[in-house]
Amino acid sequence: MNLALTGTDGDSAVADLAEDLAMLRVAAGKRVLLVSPNPGAYDARLYDDLVIDASYLSAAHVAANAKADAALARAGVILALLRPEALERDGCAALLSRLQMAQRANPAARVLVAVAHGRKPLTPHQAGCVLVFTAQLPHARLADTLVLDDAADTYHSRHSELELSAYKEDRKLCAPEVRHLYREIFRNRSEEVYMGALFPRQAI
Template identity: 50%
Template structure:
């Protein structure tokens, strides 16, 4: 499966999230190809022996083609970006991808600082998600200093999903289960 991550800006948090999702998938036994901004334009050869391909499309000149080929599109937004930037270009990229590949699943994740979202920010996020057909708001990810993911929810995580020597924050593991849900049900 191809999983493409996108957002409004060249956000290092999206690259970090792509790396963590690929790491979790590889630790589950899948052969994973990870393509981030450092790799330049993504040329994915589906004949390669990879179970999954995780791509950070930020800064990728071929991002629309990658999004159109993805089985899952993860849109990472930050509430302050919704107010400071024109998010119309992001909506247009996701809509074009959906037109090219109507079967693609679109998941929207919100990255924010440790403080809770304000009611206004929650409203902005909900309006953004409502503008993408069939999109689901899957989780909020707590971004710490330098864009690293932290957690406030580890105490709430079900024991079945807690892993000894966990590789990443609870929210990222939850997003991972949402992205690879069909694969989870197969095992």
């Protein structure tokens, strides 16, 4: 499967999250290639999964922008990582436009939206901005809120109270938020069929 992650320009948390998800996939026994925003040549057929950092290096890197958009157009799952401050500032209009274009080019892709913020909870206005952003992407789903430490881009384990004991003890490679998001992204096909039977109106 191709997983493409993107976010606002220059957000290092996108690369960190891509690395964490790739690491969890390797721990699950899969052959995984972690692809940078401006990669060299590679043969995708050699891997079970590609985890692609499809963020822009900067607005000036035209070639990287084109490669990132091409990665979104080929992805099976697109994960958009939002920052509440950026949403309040301009609604992440450039990111929204990229994702809408990717959906037109790749209508079969599953689009998940995650929010990265500090230990301080989202304000009602920020939560509203997230919902408005997600609503503008047909069939997109708000996947999770990832809590970043205020001092650095490291994930804080706020979800630990909800985690099963097995997930706390087995292969604890990163914070529970990331493991929860991993299970959202890489759920197996049999689970999708089961969930579709339980909730036929819900987009899986």
